[in-house]
Amino acid sequence: MPRLTPASLMPVLKACVAWGWLFMLPDLAFAGDSAVPGSAMPWWFWPLALFVTCFLIGIVAVPAGIGGGTLFVPIIGGFFPFHLDFVRGAGLLVALASALAAGPFLLRGGLASLRLALPLALLACMSSIAGALLGLALPAAAIQTALGVIVLGIVVLMLVSKKSEFPHVPQPDRLSSALGIHGVFIDGASGRSIDWQVHRTPMGLVLFLAIGVMAGMFGIGAGWANVPALNLLMGAPLKVSAGTSGLVLSLVDSSAAWVYLNRGAVLPMIAVPSVVGMMLGARLGARLLHVLKASIIRRMVIALLLFAGIRALLKGLGIWA
Amino acid sequence: MNTLPSTNALQQQAEASRYALLLDWGTRVGVVALFLSFAAYLTGLLPPHVPLEDLPGLWNLPVGEFLQRTDTPTGWGWLALAHKGDMANLIGIALLAGCSLAPLLGLIPLYLKRRDHAYATICCLVAAVVLLAASGVLTGGH
Numbered sequence: 001m002p003r004l005t006p007a008s009l010m011p012v013l014k015a016c017v018a019w020g021w022l023f024m025l026p027d028l029a030f031a032g033d034s035a036v037p038g039s040a041m042p043w044w045f046w047p048l049a050l051f052v053t054c055f056l057i058g059i060v061a062v063p064a065g066i067g068g069g070t071l072f073v074p075i076i077g078g079f080f081p082f083h084l085d086f087v088r089g090a091g092l093l094v095a096l097a098s099a100l101a102a103g104p105f106l107l108r109g110g111l112a113s114l115r116l117a118l119p120l121a122l123l124a125c126m127s128s129i130a131g132a133l134l135g136l137a138l139p140a141a142a143i144q145t146a147l148g149v150i151v152l153g154i155v156v157l158m159l160v161s162k163k164s165e166f167p168h169v170p171q172p173d174r175l176s177s178a179l180g181i182h183g184v185f186i187d188g189a190s191g192r193s194i195d196w197q198v199h200r201t202p203m204g205l206v207l208f209l210a211i212g213v214m215a216g217m218f219g220i221g222a223g224w225a226n227v228p229a230l231n232l233l234m235g236a237p238l239k240v241s242a243g244t245s246g247l248v249l250s251l252v253d254s255s256a257a258w259v260y261l262n263r264g265a266v267l268p269m270i271a272v273p274s275v276v277g278m279m280l281g282a283r284l285g286a287r288l289l290h291v292l293k294a295s296i297i298r299r300m301v302i303a304l305l306l307f308a309g310i311r312a313l314l315k316g317l318g319i320w321a
Numbered sequence: 322m323n324t325l326p327s328t329n330a331l332q333q334q335a336e337a338s339r340y341a342l343l344l345d346w347g348t349r350v351g352v353v354a355l356f357l358s359f360a361a362y363l364t365g366l367l368p369p370h371v372p373l374e375d376l377p378g379l380w381n382l383p384v385g386e387f388l389q390r391t392d393t394p395t396g397w398g399w400l401a402l403a404h405k406g407d408m409a410n411l412i413g414i415a416l417l418a419g420c421s422l423a424p425l426l427g428l429i430p431l432y433l434k435r436r437d438h439a440y441a442t443i444c445c446l447v448a449a450v451v452l453l454a455a456s457g458v459l460t461g462g463h
Contacts, residue, residue: 043373046380081377085384096417100348104341114336114428118443125450129459140383179439184330250344250421251447257418258454261411264395265384268410269376272359 046080051273053080054094058281063294064301066158067249068278069095069221071301074151074308077144078315082270084140084147088219089260090271092132092253095221097275098282099250110185111243116198116236119179121251123205124212124222128252131216132259141316147218148313154224155306158298161228166194169235175201185240198234207233208248216256221249336431340424347420355413362406370405396457419455422448 053075054068061068073091077084106112135143172182182197198204207229215222226245230236236244260266285292314320361367371379371391379387388395394402402408425448432441453459 041377043376046377082380083383083387086380086387093414093417097352100344100351100417100420104345104348107337107341107344110334110337112337113333114340115333115440118440118447122443122447122450125447125454129450129454133459136384180329180437182329183333251451254418254421255451255454257414258451258457259460261414261418262396262455262457262460263384264388264393266411266414267380267387268359268362268407268414269373270380271414272355272410275355276359 046082047269047273050076050080050270051277054274054277055281055284058278058283059285059288060297060301061278062282062285063288063292063297066301067095067221067223068098068282069219069253070154070224071305071308072274072278073218073220074147074305074312076274077147078308078311082267084143085136085260085265086267086270088135088143089257089265089267090274091219091221092215092257092260093266093271094274094278095215095219095223095249096253096257097279099221099246099253101279101282102246103250106243106246109188109243110183111239112247113181113183113236113240113244114247115179115181115183116230116234116240117244117247117251119181119201120204120208121248124208124215124248124252125255127209127212128216128256129259131213131218132256133216134213135217135219136259136263136265141318143217143316144312145316147220148309148311148316150214150218150220151305151309151312155302155309157224157228158302158305161232163238164231165238166196167231167235167237169197169199171199172197173199173201183240185237187237187239194237196235196237196240198230198236200233200235204229204234212252215249215252216259219256219260221253223249332435336428339427339431343424343427344420347423348417351413351416351420353413354416355410358406358409358413362410365406367404367406367409369407370402371407396460415455419451422451425451 054072057068057071057075061071069091072094073087076082076090077087080087103112107114176182176198179201181201182195184193184195186193211222211225211229214220214225223245226248227238227241230241230244231238257266311320358367362369370393379390382390387393393399399408399411403412425444428444429441432438432444
C-alpha cells in the first residue's frame with residue numbers, strides 16, 4: 001500500500017496555498033470598501049480563480065469518487081460572483097467533458113455497458129431537457145434553495161449509502177431479459193471474469209427519469225445518483241455501475257447542455273477555464289490516486305459539500321446573501 | 322436475442338469499440354477547437370463580441386438580462402458572430418455537446434445487421450432527442 005508522504009503531497013499543498021492567496025487578494029483589495037466584491041478586480045481575476053479552483057476540485061474529485069460537476073455548481077455558485085444560470089451551464093459542460101474524456105477508456109476496458117446505458121439514457125436525456133427548461137424558467141433563489149437541499153441530500157447519501165462490489169441478482173427481470181441487458185467484465189483487481197445481469201429495470205427507468213430532471217435543472221451531473229441506482233437498485237457490479245454511469249452522463253449532459261447553449265447560458269469565460277482546470281486537475285488526481293488517502297479526501301469533500309450545501313440553502317433563502 | 326454468452330460478449334465488444342473510437346475522435350476535435358478558439362479569444366486574435374473588461378459587470382446578471390444588455394442572440398444565432406472571439410468558443414462547446422451523435426448513429430448499422438431492432442430503435446431515439454435539444458426548437462431560440 002503506497003504511503004502518504006509529505007513529498008507526495010507537495011503539489012497539492014502548493015496548489016492549496018496558491019488558492020488561498022488568490023482568495024485573500026480580493027479581501028485585501030476590498031478592505032474598508034463596501035463595493036461588491038469582484039467589481040473593482042481586473043477582468044482576469046475571477047476566471048483565473050475559477051481555473052485554480054476547478055483544478056483543485058479535479059484533484060480531489062477522483063479520489064473522493066465523486067464527479068467534478070457535483071462539487072462545481074455548489075462551490076462556484078456559492079462563492080463566485082457569477083449568476084447561477086452561467087454556473088449551471090458551465091457545470092454541465094464540466095460534467096460532460098469529464099464523462100466524454102473517460103467514456104472511450106471505460107468502454108474499451110469493458111467497464112461501461114452500452115446495453116445497460118442506452119435505455120436508461122433515453123429517458124434521462126428527455127427528462128434532462130425538461131429539467132434544464134424548468135431550471136432556466138424558475139427564479140434563481142428557488143433554484144439556489146433547491147440546490148442546497150439536493151447537495152445536503154448528496155452529503156447524506158455519501159455518508160449512509162453502502163456499496164456492493166458484486167450484487168447478487170438471482171434472476172433478471174423480464175424487460176432486461178428482453179433487451180439482453182447482461183454482460184461480462186474482467187475484474188482488474190482479481191483477474192476474474194464476472195458475468196453480470198440486472199433486475200428491477202422498470203424501477204430503474206423511472207429513477208433515471210428523475211435523475212435526468214435533476215441533472216438538467218442543477219447542472220451538477222448525476223454520477224452521485226446514477227451509481228447507487230445501477231449498483232444497489234438494479235444490481236450491476238460496482239465497477240460496471242461507475243463506468244456505465246459515465247456513459248449515461250455523456251448523453252444526458254449533452255442534451256441538457258444544448259438547452260443552456262441555445263438559451264445563451266454558456267459564457268465561454270466561465271465555461272472554458274472550468275473545463276480545462278477540471279480536466280487537468282482530474283489527470284493529476286488520477287495520478288495521485290495511489291498516494292492520497294481516499295478516505296481522508298472523501299471526508300474532506302463531504303465537509304466541503306456540507307458547507308457549500310448550507311451556503312446554497314442560506315443564499316437561496318436570503319439569509320446569507 | 323443473443324443466446325451464447327461468448328457471442329454476446331464479442332458483439333458487445335464490437336459495439337463498444339466502435340462507439341469508443343467515434344466518441345474519442347469527436348471529443349478530441351471538440352477539445353482542440355475549444356483550446357484554439359479560447360487562445361484566440363484571450364490573445365485578442367479574434368476580437369470579442371462582449372469586451373473582456375465589461376464581463377465583471379455582466380456575468381452576475383440573469384441570462385435574459387445579460388443577453389439583452391450585450392445584444393447576444395439565442396439559439397444558433399451565435400453562428401453569425403462566430404468570427405468574434407467569445408462566440409468562436411461556442412464552436413468547440415457545440416462540438417463537445419454534439420459528439421455523442423456520431424457514435425450513436427454509428428451503432429445503428431451494427432444493430433441492424435444482427436437484427437437487433439430494439440437497440441437500433443433506442444439509438445435512433447436517443448440521437449433524435451439530442452438533435453431536438455440541439456435544434457433550439459424546444460428552447461424558443463431557433
